Amino acid sequence: LAKTTQPISMDSYEGQEVNITCSHNNIATNDYITWYQQFPSQGPRFIIQGYKTKVTNEVASLFIPADRKSSTLSLPRVSLSDTAVYYCLVVSNNAGNMLTFGGGTRLMVKP
Amino acid sequence: DAGITQSPRHKVTETGTPVTLRCHQTENHRYMYWYRQDPGHGLRLIHYSYGVKDTDKGEVSDGYSVSRSKTEDFLLTLESATSSQTSVYFCAISEGLAGGTQYFGPGTRLLVL
Numbered sequence: 001l002a003k004t005t006q007p008i009s010m011d012s013y014e015g016q017e018v019n020i021t022c023s024h025n026n027i028a029t030n031d032y033i034t035w036y037q038q039f040p041s042q043g044p045r046f047i048i049q050g051y052k053t054k055v056t057n058e059v060a061s062l063f064i065p066a067d068r069k070s071s072t073l074s075l076p077r078v079s080l081s082d083t084a085v086y087y088c089l090v091v092s093n094n095a096g097n098m099l100t101f102g103g104g105t106r107l108m109v110k111p
Numbered sequence: 112d113a114g115i116t117q118s119p120r121h122k123v124t125e126t127g128t129p130v131t132l133r134c135h136q137t138e139n140h141r142y143m144y145w146y147r148q149d150p151g152h153g154l155r156l157i158h159y160s161y162g163v164k165d166t167d168k169g170e171v172s173d174g175y176s177v178s179r180s181k182t183e184d185f186l187l188t189l190e191s192a193t194s195s196q197t198s199v200y201f202c203a204i205s206e207g208l209a210g211g212t213q214y215f216g217p218g219t220r221l222l223v224l
Contacts, residue, residue, distance in 0.1 A: 042215075042218070
């Protein structure tokens with residue numbers, strides 16, 4: 001499984017756009033990039049998943065360059081409720097490969 | 112939110128006692144997982160199931176066993192609890208391949224004294 005590296009923590013202010021970058025230099029051809037969000041005392045929650053270029057949903061956008069060695073989760077106009085830990089995962093599409101959670105990025109949104 | 116419940120939500124037990132945690136889903140998903148989360152380690156996979164009576168080990172399976180006799184229930188048993196098994200335990204489910212989108216339960220906080 002490809003190892004991921006992301007910042008330990010980030011601070012932002014309400015209304016700003018937040019970009020969290022994750023590096024995954026050893027990503028394989030069959031791997032997808034997936035992001036989860038975790039609030040205190042709750043289980044992780046799936047945010048977005050992509051393979052290449054750009055994916056957007058109602059919560060976030062995911063930008064993946066052509067070489068796929070990194071990805072950027074973009075949260076538009078964050079609010080205080082976006083304060084959470086964000087995990088970047090590389091997931092194989094082959095059966096039997098599990099999710100491997102690293103330390104994540106602790107995002108603190110300030111008023 | 113996906114229909115996943117965990118019981119109990121909190122438990123305090125003593126070293127050496129058996130403990131069983133239950134995960135129940137109403138989504139009829141094929142895959143179920145047990146993770147533990149500890150400070151400094153993120154989430155680590157203990158065991159997973161890819162169908163009724165079909166289970167396999169994860170990254171940190173020593174000291175744990177699992178059973179799945181029905182699609183909706185996945186049990187995690189600590190045969191003889193130790194203080195190192197004090198943790199928050201999360202159950203997760205997924206419909207498709209064992210990867211990608213997983214839906215997590217609310218967690219069980221276990222303290223082994």
